[in-house]
Amino acid sequence: MSVRLAGVAIFMIAALFTWYGRGYTASFGDVLGPGVFPVIVGIPAMILSASLVVFPSGQVEWPERPYLVRQLAALAILAGYAWLLGPLGFPLATFGLIVGIGIVLGGAPLKAVILGALFAPALWALFDQVLGLPLAVLGDWFG
Amino acid sequence: MESFLFLADGFAVALTPLNIALLLLGCFTGTLIGALPGLGPVNGVAILIPLTFAFGFDATSSLILLSAVYFGCMYGGRISSILLNIPGDEPAVMTTLDGYPMAKQGKAADALAISGVASFFGATVAVxxxxLFAPLLAGLAIYFGPADYFALYILAFVTIGGIAxxxxxxxxxxxxxxxxxxTAGLDPISGIPRFTFDNYHLYDGVDAIVALVGLFAISEILMLLEKAAKDRAAPIGLDSWLPSVRAIWSTRWxxxxxxxxxxxxxxxxxxxxxxxxxxxxxxxxQASDKNGTFGKGDPRGVAAPEAGNNAASGGALIPMLSLGxxxxxxxxxxxxxxxxxxVQPGPLLFERQPDLVWGLVASLYLGNVALLILNLPMIGLFSRLMMVPTWALMPIVAAVSFVGVFSISNSIFDLELMIMFGVLGYLLRKLDISLVPLVLGLLLGGDMERNLRRALSISDGEWGVLLESPISLTLYALTAVFLGLSVWLARRDRKRRQARLTEG
Incomplete structure (x- = not known):
């Protein structure tokens, strides 16, 4: 079932891709123009994904609910890190990332906090001080 | 014999202090990445790429560092195969079959040394x-026109999935x-934005590195979260790292x-x-399992796959450098x-940047020696570092991935894109869709389109030009053969599986 659904999704994307791609034209320049390659790519993609809908292959076992929740939590932490890196600054945001992902992955909370407290400043020192990648110590929220 | 002169120059490049330092660093990091279960060569190299950019090394030094990591991974993969019965990376799966039984019989030092020497030999054969062969192939590729490159890319897409x-x-x-x-981004020839959804971040297209780190590193975290976290068994202890020379010699063939x-x-x-x-x-x-000892700790069963995977990983550099x-x-x-x-790999690379090609080749010779020396006495250190639990390792990997991607462009958009690619990579892996062809398409797509359009500009829109040269005809014939073979194999496998299901 999952393969069929994925086939439908890819088919829709490929169809939209081909449809929009076809419309790109340039009034001058090369013979082929920017619209032909998307069609060359999109049509085989439509055919292959359609064939997966009709003749699916392989079984997919999705994780059970508690694991799904953990995966969503991990994604939330990753996205939160991307958005809070600026406001919080590197060491603080990274501390949160390491503690969060560590706990989600099954580490003991106290150990994860110790890991974060050690590695967040250590990574900042390594990248910013030693290797010269500028990473803000304190974010926008602190001044 | 021109190659040897170039190689001598290459050694001059490789022996600069910076490159030697990078080589040793790469070998050490690579062995560690290879040894840590869950961090394979693709992940490891993908995470390190943006950092290499950030350090601002030139192309030669970056390539030396990453190739050392790559070769190091191949050495490191066997350590956890032998001591933990968990392959450190995909190619090391076969090493568990005889390596772990050997270690259980108290011959861990022998197994490690045999595999180390076998890795060294295999990798040296490959280098x-x-x-010898890369310059030949590059010389041949000089005759490729745009239409031939288009055909070559098609062949590459059909074959990259392998015949697995x-x-x-x-x-x-x-x-x-x-x-x-x-295709997303500004069209390189006409300058028209395609599939950018009016988002100016996408005008430059999707950065392959951002996509790579997301597809491999982030999706790996999601894969790990699927299963209950398990404590790994303690590795088999090592009494000494001094192996018996006789055991190694017995595996020579x-x-x-x-x-x-x-x-x-x-x-x-x-x-x-x-x-x-x-x-x-x-x-x-098939050649030497006369007494049924394979799978029960036969040293030859450790030596052969290790020599094989190191020779293969070196061999894989040939088409990459000479054909792109x-x-x-x-x-x-x-x-x-x-x-x-x-740096555009391909036949012209050998002419335009011999320093890079031969510097790399020379550093691979040196790297092999360094890896062999590094691996024998330091095996105890690696086996201790290998015990870092997953819950502690992966958060650090995530943090390093973010730093690397952020350092490319300082844009939050790239971080979001990386997470999205992580989800995409996870979904595709669940659906049994290999990620490597996707990466290849993303990398070669621009060039493939450019070559197609160039070929048709030359022929003034005549599509027949794609089938004119003998080179492209040969490539299309190979594509057809390979496609036929993989369809046949897939069908045969399915029939076998069905037969097994009906029997059981």
Missing amino acids: VGLT GVDPRKTLLSALIGLMIA AVVRGSIVGFIAGVLPGAGASLGSVMSYSMEK VPGSGTTAVMLAMLISLN
Whole structure:
């Protein structure tokens, strides 16, 4: 079932891709123009994904609910890190990332906090001080 | 014999203090990445690429560092195979079959030394092959016109999935998804924005490195979260690292055979190190398993796949450097790095940047020696570092991935894009769709389109030009043969599986 659904999704994307791609034209320049390659790519993609809908292959076992929740939590932490890196600054945001992902992955909370407290400043020192990648110590929220 | 003169120059490049330091650092890091279960060569190299950019090394030094990591991974993978019965990376799966039983019999030091020496020999065979054959292939590729390159790329997409018996439709679809992603951004010829959704972040297209780190590193975290976290068994202890020389010598023919088989598997497009080790193990088993000792701790069963996977990983560099078409996942990732550094691999690379090519080859010779020396006495250190639990390792990997991607462009958008690619990579992996063809499509898409359009400009819109030259006809014939073969294999596998289901 999952393969069929994925086939439908890819088919829709490929169809939209081909449809929009076809419309790109340039009034001058090369013979082929920017619209032909998307069609060359999109049509085989439509055919292959359609064939997966009709003749699916392989079984997919999705994780059970508690694991799904953990995966969503991990994604939330990753996205939160991307958005809070600026406001919080590197060491603080990274501390949160390491503690969060560590706990989600099954580490003991106290150990994860110790890991974060050690590695967040250590990574900042390594990248910013030693290797010269500028990473803000304190974010926008602190001044 | 021109090659040897170039090689001598290459050693001059490789022996600068910076490059030696990078080489040693790469070898150490690579062995560690290879030894840590869950961090394979593709992940490892993908995470390190953006950092290499950030350090601002030139292309040669970056390539030396990453190749050392790549070779180091192949050495490191065997450590956890032998001591933990968990392959550190995919090509090391075969090493568990005889390596772990050997370690249980108290011959861990022997198994490690045998595999280390076998790795050294296999990798050296591959580097010698690289020295001899890559220039030949590059010389041949000079005659390729735009239409021929288009045909070559098609061949690459069809073969990259390998003949592993996965549904070939999924492999091709993966490549096509990569090609679709590659068209996003300003059209290189007419300057028209395509598929940018009016988002100016997408005008430059999707940065391959951002996509790579997301597809491999972030999706790995999601994969790990699927299962309950388990405590790994403690590794088998080591009394000494001094092996018996006799045990090593007894595997010499297995090593030679494994190296040759592996090298051939590596040069073939789409095969890579995993197939190299599988093929050399099964060949060795057929050739010398007279008493049924394979699988129960036969030293030759450790030597052959290790020689095979190292020879294959070196061999995979040949098509990557001389044609610009990688033969494996990790070389695809290295291609991404070269393209990002504005180095276009291919036949012209050997003419325009001999320093880079031969500096790399020379450093691979040196790296092999360094890895052998590093690996024998420091095995105890690696086996201790290997015990870092997953819950502690992966958060650090995530943090380093973010720093690397952030350092490319300082844009939050790239971080979001990386997470999205992580989800995409996870979904595709669950659907049994290999990610390597997607990466290849993303990397080669622009070039493939440019060559097609160039060919049709030359012919003034006549599509027949694609089938005119003997080179492209040969390439299309190979594509057809390979496609036929993989469809046949996939069907045969399915029938077998169905037969087994009805029997049981």
